[in-house]
Amino acid sequence: MIEPISGKVVTVDGMALGKDYATQECSIASALEVIGERWTLLVIRDAFYGVRRYNDFLVHLGIPRAVLASRLQALTAQGILEKRRYQESPPRDEYVLTDRGTALWPTLRALGLWGREHLTERRLRIFRHAACGTELGPYGECPACGTVVAVPDVEVVPGPDLSRDPADPVSRALLKPKRLLQPVEVDPA
């Protein structure tokens, strides 16, 4: 076995991550080292949908607490999420996508489209150009305007096959049409 490049990622507390795709000279492998772990892409997807708080990720994903903490820390260390204090006393942080994280939108979009067309066949969420209301094309472009729509200008509305009364409050809050990245408002019911 050859140790080719220093592809190891060192987190804050010195623990080495890196999933041993290091022998691959390939940007896909590099990407998967960073976002390829279990749960990671779902955390990022939720961040696009406006989820920002530890607890909201927790109830919406059904992820074990320890795993969530680990993923949030890793994504923050990678510069994909940013941890930002939104209140002192008690100290509370929220996690928001950085530019690097936001740049993952085409990937998520492509993945979701593949899943819809080849797996579920159901229309769960619809993405539209907020300016004109037109549904986006396969590459995130607006067929009416002819341009690729920037992430903050994408509006998400529930599709016809999405359940109307989900169990958890975060899913319920996500039923309201809103733009990507815009914080979700979870009522503490």
Next chain:
Amino acid sequence: MIEPISGKVVTVDGMALGKDYATQECSIASALEVIGERWTLLVIRDAFYGVRRYNDFLVHLGIPRAVLASRLQALTAQGILEKRRYQESPPRDEYVLTDRGTALWPTLRALGLWGREHLTERRLRIFRHAACGTELGPYGECPACGTVVAVPDVEVVPGPDLSRDPADPVSRALLKPKRLLQPVEVDPA
């Protein structure tokens, strides 16, 4: 907890897979249940690059044999790869992408582009429109022809930052420019 669809995948020997993203009503989660496991997307990437044989995947990826066997079986069961007998006596099979698998190209392309622009900064492989030689744009379109290029018409050539004398014979064979999906020719050196 709601059990939405029969999202469980049953393999040949009856073992239940499915990664428990089942609570998510989301096509991204569905997609990740199928291609989100460790190694899976790299196997698919190699299939796009023309790798077809068990042994070639093995040496190129450095993946444990048991894991490779498991992934190939799962991908075949999902209809993403197709197992095809290419010689009797001794019986030998090759694994090729189905239409469903080929449809993953935009996802892989987006992921690789993100990795290159936000992680490695190196140009390892370049994708061109075989008909006119123009390098593809971010969505796999040909800037010269103005159309999205079909997968079999994409030519892969090594970029300036790709190592010229890799250790394993499969990587060496992949140095030769060729189209996506076209079988790689590994010399048995």
Next chain:
DNA sequence: CCAGGTAGGTTCAATGAACGAACCTACCCT
């Protein structure tokens, strides 16, 4: 005919990651 090699696996013990439950710490409200 026999020895060695090859492709494509399976089996097994050891390790590492994920899971779920319980616990902890500030702080707030009444």
Next chain:
DNA sequence: AGGGTAGGTTCGTTCATTGAACCTACCTGG
């Protein structure tokens, strides 16, 4: 004083991954 909440950490159990060894046809050279 008591209860609730957000955001964690700790811990024992279970599950997946790893690497090495082994197995089975079949083929080839001497």
